[in-house]
Amino acid sequence: MTKRPFTVSRRMVLAGGAAMAATAVSTRPAFAAPSSGNKLAVIILRGALDGLAAVPPSIDQLADWRPNVMPENPLRLTSSFALHPALGGLHGLYTGGEASIVHAVASPYRGRSHFVGQDLLESGSTGDVLRDGWLNRALQSAPTPLSAVSIGPATPLVLRGPAEVGTWSPPVLPEASGDTLARLGDLYADDPMLGSALAQAVELDAAASDMTSMGRTARGDEAGAALPALARLMAAENGPDIGVASVGGWDSHAGQIGQLNNALSRLDAALLAMKDEFGAAWARTQVAVVTEFGRTVKENGTRGTDHGTGGAAFLLGGAVAGGQILGDWPGLAERDLFEGRDLAPANDLRAIFMAMLGQQFGFSRSELTRTVFPGANGVLPLTI
Amino acid sequence: MSTTQGAIAATRFGLGARPGEIAAATSDPRGWLLDQLKRTAAVSLAQQPLPTGQEGAAKVVEYTQLVRQQRQSGDPDAQMELQRALRSARRDGFGRELIARAALAERTDASFNERWVRFWSNHFTVAITQPLILPLVGPYEREAIRQNAFGSFRDLLQATSFHQTMLVYLDNIRSFGPSTRIAQRRGVGLNENLAREILELHTLGVDGGYTQQDVTEFAKALTGWTIKSPPLANSDIGAVTFEPRLHEPGARTVLGQRVSEGADQASAVLDMAAAHPSTATHIATKLARHFVADMPPQSAITTLSRAFRDTGGDLTELAKAVINLDAAWGEEQVKFKSPDELLVSTARMVGSTNVFGGGQARDVYTSFGQVPFYAPSPQGWPDTASEWAGPDAIMKRLEWANLVAQRTPSDIAAGQFLDEGLGPLVSADTRQAVARAESAIQGLTLALMSPEFQRR
Numbered sequence: 151m152t153k154r155p156f157t158v159s160r161r162m163v164l165a166g167g168a169a170m171a172a173t174a175v176s177t178r179p180a181f182a183a184p185s186s187g188n189k190l191a192v193i194i195l196r197g198a199l200d201g202l203a204a205v206p207p208s209i210d211q212l213a214d215w216r217p218n219v220m221p222e223n224p225l226r227l228t229s230s231f232a233l234h235p236a237l238g239g240l241h242g243l244y245t246g247g248e249a250s251i252v253h254a255v256a257s258p259y260r261g262r263s264h265f266v267g268q269d270l271l272e273s274g275s276t277g278d279v280l281r282d283g284w285l286n287r288a289l290q291s292a293p294t295p296l297s298a299v300s301i302g303p304a305t306p307l308v309l310r311g312p313a314e315v316g317t318w319s320p321p322v323l324p325e326a327s328g329d330t331l332a333r334l335g336d337l338y339a340d341d342p343m344l345g346s347a348l349a350q351a352v353e354l355d356a357a358a359s360d361m362t363s364m365g366r367t368a369r370g371d372e373a374g375a376a377l378p379a380l381a382r383l384m385a386a387e388n389g390p391d392i393g394v395a396s397v398g399g400w401d402s403h404a405g406q407i408g409q410l411n412n413a414l415s416r417l418d419a420a421l422l423a424m425k426d427e428f429g430a431a432w433a434r435t436q437v438a439v440v441t442e443f444g445r446t447v448k449e450n451g452t453r454g455t456d457h458g459t460g461g462a463a464f465l466l467g468g469a470v471a472g473g474q475i476l477g478d479w480p481g482l483a484e485r486d487l488f489e490g491r492d493l494a495p496a497n498d499l500r501a502i503f504m505a506m507l508g509q510q511f512g513f514s515r516s517e518l519t520r521t522v523f524p525g526a527n528g529v530l531p532l533t534i
Numbered sequence: 535m536s537t538t539q540g541a542i543a544a545t546r547f548g549l550g551a552r553p554g555e556i557a558a559a560t561s562d563p564r565g566w567l568l569d570q571l572k573r574t575a576a577v578s579l580a581q582q583p584l585p586t587g588q589e590g591a592a593k594v595v596e597y598t599q600l601v602r603q604q605r606q607s608g609d610p611d612a613q614m615e616l617q618r619a620l621r622s623a624r625r626d627g628f629g630r631e632l633i634a635r636a637a638l639a640e641r642t643d644a645s646f647n648e649r650w651v652r653f654w655s656n657h658f659t660v661a662i663t664q665p666l667i668l669p670l671v672g673p674y675e676r677e678a679i680r681q682n683a684f685g686s687f688r689d690l691l692q693a694t695s696f697h698q699t700m701l702v703y704l705d706n707i708r709s710f711g712p713s714t715r716i717a718q719r720r721g722v723g724l725n726e727n728l729a730r731e732i733l734e735l736h737t738l739g740v741d742g743g744y745t746q747q748d749v750t751e752f753a754k755a756l757t758g759w760t761i762k763s764p765p766l767a768n769s770d771i772g773a774v775t776f777e778p779r780l781h782e783p784g785a786r787t788v789l790g791q792r793v794s795e796g797a798d799q800a801s802a803v804l805d806m807a808a809a810h811p812s813t814a815t816h817i818a819t820k821l822a823r824h825f826v827a828d829m830p831p832q833s834a835i836t837t838l839s840r841a842f843r844d845t846g847g848d849l850t851e852l853a854k855a856v857i858n859l860d861a862a863w864g865e866e867q868v869k870f871k872s873p874d875e876l877l878v879s880t881a882r883m884v885g886s887t888n889v890f891g892g893g894q895a896r897d898v899y900t901s902f903g904q905v906p907f908y909a910p911s912p913q914g915w916p917d918t919a920s921e922w923a924g925p926d927a928i929m930k931r932l933e934w935a936n937l938v939a940q941r942t943p944s945d946i947a948a949g950q951f952l953d954e955g956l957g958p959l960v961s962a963d964t965r966q967a968v969a970r971a972e973s974a975i976q977g978l979t980l981a982l983m984s985p986e987f988q989r990r
Contacts, residue, residue, distance in 0.1 A: 197911075218721065262730070262749075263740045265913050302903070305924040317924035319901075326936035330976050334932060334983055337967045341985045343870075343923055348932075351925035398910060403705050403727050451723020452708040457730070489746065 186294065188434045188469065188510040189384050191393040191424075192285070192308065192503075193377065195417075195441040196268060197401035200455050201462030202447065202493060203410050204234050205251055210482035216449035219406050227251070231475055236414035239422040240464060248425075249466040250474040250534060252502060256443055256495035258525075260488075262457035264401065267442030271499060272308035276525035282311025284503065284522050285392060289313035291521045293512045298392035299354065299383055301376040309394055314346060316354040316390065318383060354383075373397045373413075373420035381427035384435075391511070400441060404452035421466065433468035436506050436534065440499055446491050447482060460493035463502060465534050469510065476532050477501075498529050505531040538865060539563040541957040546825070546869065546990045547857065548645035550879025555643075556957040567857045570644040571850055574684040577644075577651045579634050579676050585627060587673035591698040592772030594666050595763040621665075631672030632895075632906060640881040647684075650853055652874075653824055655679045657817075658694040658736055659914035660703040662907050667702055671907040674699035687817070687847030688808040695732060695804055696774055698761050704728035704912065711757040711782025724782070729753035731912045733807060739819075742812030748789055754782040755799040814842040820917070821852070825862040827869070828918040834861040867959065867989035870919035873902030875990065876931065880938060880982060883955045888942045901930045932983055939978035948977030952984075959986045 203221055206212055209230040213220050224232035225241040231251065233241050243249035258277075259270040266279065274284025283306070289296050290313045299316040300309050309315045326334075331352065338345035376395040384393045397417060402409045421439070425432050444461030460480070466472070477497035480486050488494040500523050507513040507522065508531055519526050540560030544551040547567050559566040570576075585593075601617070642648050655675050662668050678697040682690040694700055701707050709725035710717035717723050729752035733744045758781030762773045766780075776797040785794045789810065793802045807813060818839035822830035841855035856862065871879065877898065881889045890898055899905040909915050916922070948968045952960045964984040971977035981987060 261740070262746065263734050264911065265734075266740050300924075302926070305920065310920055317926040319926050319930075326932045326979060329972060330936060330979055331932070333967060333971070333976070333980060337963060337980060337984065340963070343919065344928060344985055344988065347923055347925045347928040349925075351929035354925060403725055404708050450725055451710050451712065451717060452705060452725045453722075454725070456726055 186391070186511065187431070189391060189393070189428070189431055189436070189467075190506050190510045191380060191384065191395070191435065191437040191467075193437060193439040194268070194271070194306065194308070194394070194396045195400050195439065196396050196398045197264060197441075198267070198443050198445055198457060199400040199441040199461060200402055200406065200410065200445040201253060201255075201441075201460065202444065203402075203406065203455075204237065204414065205253055205462045206232050206234070207253075207479070207482065208232055209479075212447075212482060215447045215482065216455070218453050219449045219455065221407070221410070228475060230479070234410065234414050236411050237418045239418040240466070243421075243425075243466050244473055247472040248468060248470060249464060249472045250470055250476055252463045252465065252476045252497055252532070254444075254460040254480050254493050254496040255440075255463050255477065255499055255502070256460050256497075257499045259443065260459065260495075262443070262459075264442060264457070269307055271440065271442050272306060274308075274500065274503070274523050274526075283308035285309050285394065286311030286313050286315065287522045288507055288511075288513070289315070289392070291513075291517055293514075293517075296392055296511060297390040298394070299380070299390040300394040301380045301383075302396065306394055306396060314350060316350045318354045318379070371416050371420075372399065373416045374423070377420035378423040378427045381424040385428050385431040402445070402454050403450065403456060404454040406454040409454075421464075425466075428467075434510075435467035436469045436510055437464075437466045438502055438506060439464040439466070440502070444493050447487055447493055448491065458492035459488045460495045460497075463499065465502065470534055476534065497532075498526075500526050500529050501532045502534065504529065505534045509534065538958045539863060540566070541959045542863060543567050544645075545879065545956070545959070546862070546867070547649065549639055549642075549649050549875070550645070550882045550990070551955050551957070552641075552643075552882045553954040556954065564857055567646050568854060570646045571684070571853055573644050574647055574850070576642055577638075577647050577680045577683065579638060579680065584631060584634065584676065585669065585673060587670060587677050587698040588770075588772040588774075590627075590669040590673050590772070591702075591761050593669055595761070595771050598666075599764070628668050628672065635672075635675070635906075636878075636881070636886055636895075639878045640886050645882070646853075646857070650849075651675075651680055651683045653821070654683045654690065654849075656909070656914040656917075657820065658690070658700070659909045659912055660699045660907070661909040661912075663703065667699065670699040670702060682849075684850045684853070685848075687813075687842070687849055687852075688805060690849065691732075691736060691804050691808050692801060694736070695728070695800075696759060698772070698774055700728070701759060701761060701774065704731055706756055707760045709753060709757050710780050711754060713782060714757075714780060716779055724750070724753055724757065726750060726753035729756055732804070735912055735914075737804075737807035737816065738810050738812040739816035742810065742816060744789060751786045751788045752800075752803050754784075755786060755788065755793065755803050757782045758797075759800060808847060811843070814839045814847075817842055817852075821856055822859075822861075823917050824869075825856055825859065826864075828920070831861060834859060837861075867986060869990050870923050871988055871990055872915060872917070872922055873899070873904040873927075873931075874906065874915070876988065877902075879955075879987070879990070883951060884938065884942050884946055888938055891937065891941055898934055901934070903927070931988070932979070935979045935982035936975075938982060939975040942978060946978075948974065948981045951978060951981045955981075956984075956986050960984070961986060 206224050221234050223235050226232050240249055257271040259267050269279040272283045273280040285308045298309055300306050302319050305317050338348055380393045380395045384390055399413050428435050440463045441461050443459055445455035445458040450456050480494035480496040504518045540563050541556045543559040543563035543566055544555045639648050660671055660674050674697050678693040682693045704727045705725045706728040710722045712723040726749050730749045734740045738744055758777050760777050762770050762775045788803045789806050793799050818835045821838050822834040826834045838855055841852055845851040877889055968977045968981050
């Protein structure tokens with residue numbers, strides 16, 4: 151990481167040449183679009199966050215279902231709901247009007263496979279998993295051109311598809327010379343997949359040029375590594391309008407008290423760091439923190455919870471009308487549960503995503519239901 | 535027969551050509567691969583002094599007890615010291631395991647067999663999600679996967695499901711029959727993780743036609759399968775055992791069939807799952823994706839699925855069906871190498887020292903996002919280009935290729951690398967770019983990064 155300032159500036163010079171290579175394979179440079187300045191980020195918590203631990207309801211007797219996995223001293227939100235004690239930062243944002251909660255929320259998926267659940271959340275479909283993601287379809291049908299980036303070596307499904315997107319992660323190894331880079335660009339001229347990937351990598355590296363502080367987070371702190379980096383990339387001049395990052399480690403089948411204390415603390419710190427990194431852009435930012443589904447209302451036999459249905463989502467940012475618990479609450483009485491075991495999915499994740507695309511980038515409802523979320527005609531966007 | 539078939543045998547079906555291999559495979563590419571199936575013992579790591587699953591599990595049990603005792607005695611220094619010793623012991627064993635495994639992949643002359651093993655190891659993924667699992671992943675691959683990858687699918691499924699590592703990884707050692715006395719006294723109960731993943735990932739597949747009820751009942755059948763440890767057992771520590779005191783009693787119905795009570799109950803469910811028609815389709819689809827294309831044609835899936843069913847899941851016969859699958863011999867290279875495939879195929883050409891440098895293996899794997907035995911979920915590593923060929927991944931590969939080229943000063947010239955590693959697969963453009971490179975290092979960097987070497 152020490153050699154960043156030198157090699158990166160070399161790459162920044164190169165970015166122009168690589169952009170030309172990108173044009174040669176009929177793409178437009180990822181960051182060339184005029185930007186409204188509004189930002190939209192989606193953070194996917196992979197493994198199914200236990201929404202009832204993150205946002206414990208106080209109107210129902212949750213402890214009757216799960217006496218051994220109750221977080222102690224939750225932070226009060228309203229007379230009906232509280233936040234997990236490790237989410238102090240989020241609590242501050244909520245009370246300051248910069249964060250809201252959507253509870254009992256789910257994608258249209260009603261099974262309990264992590265992998266299909268995530269695929270459906272990301273592809274934005276109602277039944278069969280589509281081959282492209284809803285954010286990629288949004289890029290294709292945006293009223294004004296938008297650009298997007300994800301953190302990590304692989305493109306997540308939510309951004310996959312015909313529209314070009316960037317990916318970025320902190321460099322680990324020393325870099326190749328600019329000349330080698332240019333020659334490789336030539337060699338990839340007839341290879342659309344590799345050619346456009348390389349061209350975008352060069353541009354993104356330039357955009358991330360001052361990220362010398364990245365990668366200093368604790369080993370294994372995925373949230374701490376990814377979220378502030380995403381915010382810094384997006385906040386850069388001509389930075390992408392849309393960003394995606396993923397954080398794993400939520401599949402709390404056993405010993406969930408300790409697991410969630412750690413994971414939520416790191417997430418909380420990373421969300422606050424995100425706000426810092428966004429800086430002035432925070433005022434025009436909406437961030438959704440979502441997960442593929444919730445977990446069983448009843449604890450299992452190993453001080454944990456198994457795969458469920460309704461979960462919780464966090465919305466934050468200066469462009470969020472915060473301090474609200476949005477949507478409906480289905481209750482925790484036995485008759486209210488989904489299939490007798492899960493928090494019922496009273497709210498739809500797509501209502502959040504549709505609201506964000508509408509409020510931040512001016513997508514019309516008809517455009518959203520036609521291309522971005524086919525089959526979502528009955529879903530009413532929230533006001534967030 | 536076209537001239538590229540020998541190169542395809544070595545690079546697409548094998549783990550990448552070693553010098554001389556393409557020439558050796560060219561006269562009879564399919565025969566060259568089928569001949570490897572007569573030498574399946576080549577996948578064994580038995581000549582290495584590596585621990586068994588039981589030894590690994592016994593160590594874990596012993597460590598856990600020592601830590602508990604130290605904690606009770608309350609001496610913080612002794613506790614730290616012990617933790618440190620445990621960590622280094624675990625790391626050491628794991629390191630030797632990775633080296634032995636990498637050396638085999640680098641040098642084997644039966645690399646189709648090794649690819650086959652790795653396919654199944656990924657299908658039945660275990661991953662280091664907690665320190666306890668670290669000393670167990672190597673024994674798992676050697677004992678459950680390598681020993682059964684050429685036998686029957688049924689045996690492979692039984693071996694993986696009842697191995698110490700899988701029982702730990704998917705929480706079965708912590709799943710208790712809810713009505714058992716132990717569960718009631720300790721306030722513990724069922725954990726359905728293993729049952730769900732066996733049905734969803736290892737056998738029928740997510741749309742294979744099972745229900746939540748099947749998962750729950752199967753989970754109950756699996757209760758009792760655990761690792762021998764005090765206080766329930768005092769001998770044979772670390773062995774896998776069926777402990778009736780933890781098992782949820784009773785006959786039950788799973789996948790529409792009645793299974794009677796007893797120690798064989800879970801095993802009977804596994805046999806039903808292995809024989810289920812959805813399992814044949816699920817396995818065939820993954821194999822076709824691995825050997826034909828990310829989105830394989832239905833005809834290829836049907837052929838392999840039929841081979842699976844007709845042979846009762848005989849994996850050597852299934853391997854032959856893969857080798858004899860015409861669709862897998864397409865001229866165009868459409869499979870983008872995963873990071874692990876790229877690293878192994880490079881090591882087979884330039885040697886692992888040049889691939890990783892001194893002690894940097896972990897950094898390389900980390901920057902590529904594919905550290906062995908750290909798959910992100912029980913689903914294992916992805917097998918499609920869309921997961922591996924993002925902009926950032928390409929840049930990381932380039933940074934690495936540049937380092938490899940710097941470390942390989944005169945061992946192999948770029949032109950020779952192309953001839954021996956890719957042979958007739960090399961395009962005129964690549965040959966020209968490499969020939970015109972400004973230096974030998976740049977030439978080899980471009981050869982490593984060429985579209986032909988990045989794919990298989």
